[in-house]
Amino acid sequence: MASYTATVDWALQPGEDFIAGKYSRKHTVSFDAGITVPASASPHVVPAPWSAADAIDPEEMLVAAISNCHMLSFLYIASKAGFAFMDFIYNLSPVIIITMIVAGIAGGGWTPETFAALLGFLLFAAIGFVDDYLKVVKRHNLGLLAWQKFSMQFVIALGFAVYMGIFSQAGTGVFVPFLNETMDFGVWYVPFIVFTILAMVNAINLTDGLDGLASGVTAIVAMFFVFLAFRTGNEPETMIYVAVLGACLGFLVFNRYPAKVFMGDTGSLALGGVVALTAIVMKMELFLPIVGFIYVMEALSVVLQVGYFKATHGKRLFRMAPIHHHFEKTGMRETTVVMAFWLVTLICCLGALFTI
Numbered sequence: 001m002a003s004y005t006a007t008v009d010w011a012l013q014p015g016e017d018f019i020a021g022k023y024s025r026k027h028t029v030s031f032d033a034g035i036t037v038p039a040s041a042s043p044h045v046v047p048a049p050w051s052a053a054d055a056i057d058p059e060e061m062l063v064a065a066i067s068n069c070h071m072l073s074f075l076y077i078a079s080k081a082g083f084a085f086m087d088f089i090y091n092l093s094p095v096i097i098i099t100m101i102v103a104g105i106a107g108g109g110w111t112p113e114t115f116a117a118l119l120g121f122l123l124f125a126a127i128g129f130v131d132d133y134l135k136v137v138k139r140h141n142l143g144l145l146a147w148q149k150f151s152m153q154f155v156i157a158l159g160f161a162v163y164m165g166i167f168s169q170a171g172t173g174v175f176v177p178f179l180n181e182t183m184d185f186g187v188w189y190v191p192f193i194v195f196t197i198l199a200m201v202n203a204i205n206l207t208d209g210l211d212g213l214a215s216g217v218t219a220i221v222a223m224f225f226v227f228l229a230f231r232t233g234n235e236p237e238t239m240i241y242v243a244v245l246g247a248c249l250g251f252l253v254f255n256r257y258p259a260k261v262f263m264g265d266t267g268s269l270a271l272g273g274v275v276a277l278t279a280i281v282m283k284m285e286l287f288l289p290i291v292g293f294i295y296v297m298e299a300l301s302v303v304l305q306v307g308y309f310k311a312t313h314g315k316r317l318f319r320m321a322p323i324h325h326h327f328e329k330t331g332m333r334e335t336t337v338v339m340a341f342w343l344v345t346l347i348c349c350l351g352a353l354f355t356i
Contacts, residue, residue: 113168114236116160117277123156124201124273128265143265153198153269160277161193175283177290177355182283196285201272203295206302206322208268211257213324213338217294217345218271219248224291224349225279228356234282244274257335290355293348294341298322 127149134140165172172189173182185192208214222245229238248271254261263271275292279285289296301323308317319329327337 110236111281113164113170113281114240114278116163116168117240117274117281120156120160120197120277121270121274124153125266125270127152127156128267128269132264132266149265150198153201154194156273157194157197157201158190160197160280161190164193164280165189170281170283173283174286177286177352180356193280193285196280196288197273197276199299200276200288200292200295201269203292203299204272204275205265205268206298207295207324208263209322210324210328210334210338211259212252212255213341214263214268214271215248215252215255216338216342217292218275219245219252220342220345220349221275221291222248224352225275225282225284225287227353228284228287229278229282231356232282232284237278237282240274240278244271257338287352290352291345291349294345298324301326 127144131143131149135143164170171184172186173184174189174192175181176183204214204218207217222241225241226238226245229235229241251261251263251267255263276285276288279288299322301318302321304317305321308315318326320326324337324341327340328334332340
């Protein structure tokens with residue numbers, strides 16, 4: 001099959017970064033014949049030896065997205081057209097199936113709070129699934145708009161926070177590391193939980209930018225919470241985190257560099273949801289920014305980049321955001337960045353053990 005090359009031009013405004021890719025501003029990529037390029041992308045792809053009438057090779061797909069303001073175009077390449085659905089098989093299904101089987105063998109132990117956490121996990125996965133489905137299958141370039149995704153996330157987070165703070169018997173107390181005591185957040189509990197959920201879900205989504213990064217970091221975080229849940233006697237939550245750990249490790253086999261399958265929003269939003277919601281059920285949510293320091297750093301780098309850019313009228317604080325791309329821009333190899341972030345997460349988890 002003949003092969004062609006094309007130049008990817010992100011066409012960003014000065015000082016602007018595009019988060020969801022790992023290519024430089026201009027990057028040459030190769031495609032096999034038989035790929036249809038959407039008409040909206042053709043002005044930004046040169047040369048284009050194919051036409052809209054060409055057949056789609058089911059093994060490969062070129063997804064082009066056009067933004068109406070800051071980013072004119074970018075090209076996102078997936079080695080498999082069905083990567084979002086592969087993620088559901090490898091990354092999400094085991095969490096549900098294994099947890100239900102183990103819980104049944106163990107004689108139950110389910111609580112309404114545990115069920116609420118798993119329901120929230122499924123709802124966040126559904127948001128990501130719809131977004132991936134629109135992009136990959138329906139070829140709607142932008143998928144769900146940012147305000148649509150955030151609005152749905154906010155509704156889920158608010159519903160869970162209200163349930164935990166008002167209707168659940170768990171109360172509004174939160175375990176505080178270092179102090180080793182529970183603090184009652186009172187009326188501030190609901191907004192605190194909403195912020196925690198939204199921050200964690202979107203931080204993991206931002207972390208999913210390099211092969212094996214989000215899945216590897218989350219596997220280490222899940223390992224910590226397995227130990228914490230077991231030590232504190234939270235059996236259902238232990239089962240959930242064991243399932244998350246196994247799912248991440250299994251997915252990492254295919255997602256490590258060079259990745260054969262990709263997480264997509266289906267996986268990243270779901271992982272953020274299940275990690276955050278289950279920690280909240282355990283009253284251990286303040287451990288999240290400690291063991292999830294990489295998540296915090298990724299999200300904070302984006303906030304600082306945007307804020308600094310606006311405050312200085314076009315200057316950049318980092319070469320690129322999220323921060324894993326900044327390290328790539330300094331010359332570090334992708335695999336080196338990923339391994340370094342894994343190591344930092346492991347150190348943070350070991351440090352958190354001494355606060356218990």
